[in-house]
Each structure stands twice: as C-alpha cells, then as structure tokens.
Amino acid sequence: MKSKSLLLFAAITMLIFSAGCIFSPDDDDDQGGGGPPPPTLPYPGTRDVLMENFKQIYEDMDFLAFTDMMHDDYFMILQQSTIDDFPSVGPTIDLAEELRMHERMFAGDPVTDPDGVLVPGISSISFEEFRQLGEWVKSPANDPIPNADSGTWQVEFLFARPGFLDFSVKGQIKFYVTSRDSTANGITKPYWQMVGQKDETFDQ
Numbered sequence: 001m002k003s004k005s006l007l008l009f010a011a012i013t014m015l016i017f018s019a020g021c022i023f024s025p026d027d028d029d030d031q032g033g034g035g036p037p038p039p040t041l042p043y044p045g046t047r048d049v050l051m052e053n054f055k056q057i058y059e060d061m062d063f064l065a066f067t068d069m070m071h072d073d074y075f076m077i078l079q080q081s082t083i084d085d086f087p088s089v090g091p092t093i094d095l096a097e098e099l100r101m102h103e104r105m106f107a108g109d110p111v112t113d114p115d116g117v118l119v120p121g122i123s124s125i126s127f128e129e130f131r132q133l134g135e136w137v138k139s140p141a142n143d144p145i146p147n148a149d150s151g152t153w154q155v156e157f158l159f160a161r162p163g164f165l166d167f168s169v170k171g172q173i174k175f176y177v178t179s180r181d182s183t184a185n186g187i188t189k190p191y192w193q194m195v196g197q198k199d200e201t202f203d204q
Helices: 003-017 047-060 063-069 080-085 095-107
Strands: 070-077 092-094 124-138 149-161 164-184 187-201
Touching: 047 063, 047 124, 047 149, 047 164, 047 187, 063 070, 063 095, 070 095, 092 095, 124 164
Parallel strands: 070 187
Antiparallel strands: 070 092, 124 149, 149 164, 164 187
16 A cells, blocks of 8 residues: 555544544634643744644644644645545545544554554654745635635655554645634734645655
C-alpha cells in the first residue's frame, strides 16, 4: 500500500469505525468557538503563530490543543485520487470527522484493514519540512473556502510506528485561517484558528 494511502486508510478507518462522543470545542463568552490554547503554546494572535502551533500540536500529538485550533466551520478538501479510493467519505472531511480521526490517531490506536491485517498505530509525528510558499492571500468569493486568509506550505510529515517502517507524506497543503476578536484581561485582540485545508500532497 502506498504510504499516503496507508495514512489515509488508517485515518478514514478511524473515522468510520470509531465510537463514542465526538469532542467539540466548548462555547465561551470571550473565546467563541473554543477556548485558549494550552499554556505550553503561544497565544495565536497572528497567522504565523497559529501555523507554528499547528506544527507543535502534531509533534506533541495533543488532541485538546488540536480542538482549540480548529474553527467551527472547518473542513478539509480531499484530492480526487482520495475520493476515488474512498468514495463513501465524499469530497470533504468536516470538523466532527476530523476531530474523531485525530483523537484516535493521536492516541496511537491501531486499526485492521479489510483483509484482516493490523495497521499499527502511530507512535510519533515529526516534520522533515514545513515551509510556506509565497505570501498569505485572501481567498476569493468563489473559492470552496471563501473570504479566509490562505497560504500554501511545502510539507513532509514523518510517521513512526513501533516495530514497523516509518513512512512519510509530502507535497503541498493549502491552509485557510481566519480570526475573531477575543477579549482577555480587558484587551481585545485577534484569535486565529484554522478554517480549512486543501490536500495537494503526492501519491507515493
């Protein structure tokens, strides 16, 4: 199985077969859809800080911080090859699905493929490359995620699995971010969250 397909299979299997409640960000009078990030992460007062937090959250496999980072309207736009491989999932993954997948992925839970073969859980995630290409731009009104700030990153994620070969996913991801006003200690300032992603990584 291709490395990217392996990761997608594991993530989508977590989505289809996971059970229990989906954790949703709590509403807060000051913070709106989600509280502040954990103390170990800088306050996401700029787009660049948000993206640094994104990287740190994946390396820490921190599910609670992940939920705080996500906007209520978040969704991921999948590539056509992914839609073809997993037609029951559809062209996008919404916030509830994304939270369910990441809760299990960050917990390192294994899954079993349709042939009964165990796909081991992920023990760690590291970034071999995480580099912005170009500048942030405002997404146009006809974009699938309109009126957000968007930027493209060159990425390479390395996924470690105990007792198995590591594998990587690399290519480009288009990130969409948005901000809202947040009041803390009487001071109003922007609070940036991720409102979408578009997968443009390589099939390997």
